[in-house]
Amino acid sequence: MTPKKNPPSNVEEISLAGTIPELTNNLTKQQYSFKPDSIRNLEQIMLECVHSCEIVSQNPAVRALVNSSKTFDLVIVEVFGSECFLPFGKRFKAPVVGLLSSVLLPWVNEQLGNPEGTAYIPAYMMGYGQRMNVWERLINTAAVVWAKMMYRNKSQIPSQVIADRLFGPGPKLEALAQNYSLVLSNSHFSINEVRPLVPALVEVGGLHLDNTQTMSKELKRLLGNAHEGIIYWSFGSMSRIETIPSEKLAQIFTAISELSQTVLVRLNRKMLAKVTNVTVPDNVYTMDWIPQYKTLCHPNVKLFISHGGLLGTQEAVACGVPTLMVPLYADQALNGRAMSDRGVARVISLRDSTTDDWREAFHDLLANNRYKENALRLKNIFLDRLSPPLETGVYWIEYVLRHKGASHLRSPALDLSYAQYLLIDVIALSIAATSLTIFILHILFRYLCTRCIRWWPKEVILEKRLFRRNISPFHCFLWIYKVKMN
Structure with missing residues (x-):
């Protein structure tokens, strides 16, 4: 981004102009690969973001900022394909607000404890609608899982190396990413998917709409x-x-x-x-x-x-x-x-x-x-909104400042393990309790049938009835529990 010619007096800029190559798609280039377009595009995004982190982290002005004695009340970072600059929040002991230029990405959902809802919320790279058939829901779920694994390997691990080199050894990026005070997402339910949102995630779709544009x-x-x-x-x-x-x-x-x-x-x-x-x-x-x-x-x-x-x-x-x-x-x-x-x-x-x-x-x-x-x-x-997107974004950023990080917005889901979040422990306990109850009832019935009840037909008569066509459930019950005959 080119520095402003007349920036406000309270703005200090570090120019990165010319340090990162312009990202443009040459449509003449034809991509031939066994990988689906969704996976190849996701990989490319992550590689470009990590590459940009590598270049920016070597900028002398950025290094000087890390080692400076300056203090800040808030750190705003981009949320997309890399988290290499998240340690700025730890470095300046300031809350971190994320700006997301797209709809929610799978790994951002995980970082905020936001529900995935893969049954009706299409993944970032999948061109599905919100009403998917069973095959689409299967692919959609697999795509979300795959995207998270890819992000871990293609972005988080190499970004951690860059962050450790710039800031020194410190907390893992994945731990820092679970402590966003707020993420402003450039989405809106009217044109993107209808989905549940945790309080720390606020939609400000249309943030860039500029009524001051002029025409020649x-x-x-x-x-x-x-x-x-x-x-x-x-x-x-x-x-x-x-x-x-x-x-x-x-x-x-x-x-x-x-x-x-x-x-x-x-x-x-x-x-x-x-x-x-x-x-x-x-x-x-x-x-x-x-x-x-x-x-x-x-x-x-x-x-x-x-x-x-x-x-x-x-x-x-x-x-x-x-x-x-x-x-x-x-x-x-x-x-x-x-x-x-x-x-x-x-x-x-x-x-x-x-x-x-x-x-x-x-x-x-x-x-x-x-x-x-x-x-x-x-x-x-x-x-049709209570306030324009820009005003909404400013309000929530100031809200984080007023409440010194607004930790009360953080979802409790982030403190749960996968087993707890997916209720696997509850399901396992329910299955165990149900199985134990059935087993106890089985033993009890068996005891009652073989020790207490004396009025059934004799065993020979019972077996003959079992091999007839008119077998009743009652006869089967007697056979299973081996009722003691007179």
Whole structure:
């Protein structure tokens, strides 16, 4: 992040500009692997986060901060693919607040004692809805277990090495992670899954929505003069449209060229010319940078073509715009499924789609009024809150400060073992008690039948009856307990 030109007087920044390579997805690269996309993406996220930790931990200014005599009342860290900077809380004897830019990750649930609910809550990397069949629930549960194991091996262990080198030997990261005072999650039940939340986890989805964005005169003129409407296409800052394989991009442009609407695309034409010779249709207008939230909220924007990133999804929902989602990475398939289930989006595969698929999706989204109606309904639900997301986040951070860490928000589940949390000990005790009761009753009945009761038929008569077709349960009872005959 580039340092602010005129930061507030009480802000001191350590610039990391240029230290970490820009993370961008080259869509031309085709991934061929026996590993499912969900596992490969998760591994890549963890490796990138640990690599970033390694680089930042070697920054002289960061090292100087660790060894300084400064004091802080609160430490805010990112919660995602690594915990290497969690010891800052211990170092400064300050409570720690986490910022999570996505929906809850499996390991974060465990760190907060938050219920997993794999029967109806889809895992981060799985593109399932909240109504799963038995096969999907099985895969979903396995995916959560696998993600936690992978996080332990691919992130926590190497991050521990980095943390010990920077801060010196100290508490394990997994122990520190169970002492977050608060985690602010960039999610919201209206567009993500409905799920139980512990008090230390607060949803602030839409935290980034910026009403102060401004438009250039060129963009204002384009949007204002688009009498047939505007279709806005952006894959965010990480995934470059210019790097889509030539064949696939040509298919998309063919479908776009048949539309009457102007298609505004965040695309660098010079870069496109270097990597492909695809012709851009006449109804496509390209810009290197576009203020996305301001653009989406313009009344002439009819459709948003998105990769399904959570921030762009929230912006589209806040503006009431239907979306054509093309999931590429991370939680984008999950977001696409959530929006599709709510009737505000269509999902299409970049790899497997054809021109006809794009043509049909465009026609359905633009001609069917139900998408716009659902989008406006979802917008009202998403924005209907006691306070805006930013104010909510600030309130809870100040709450932690007022209550000196707010340890009362911590879930008691974190102090239980797996056996206690999953009630395995209770189940085992119940089985033992039930088995003992049945055994005692068995001995008692046997004793009563063989010592006390004298009026049954003789054994020979009983055995003859047992081998007849009209055997009664009573006869079986007598046979099992070997009743003593007269």
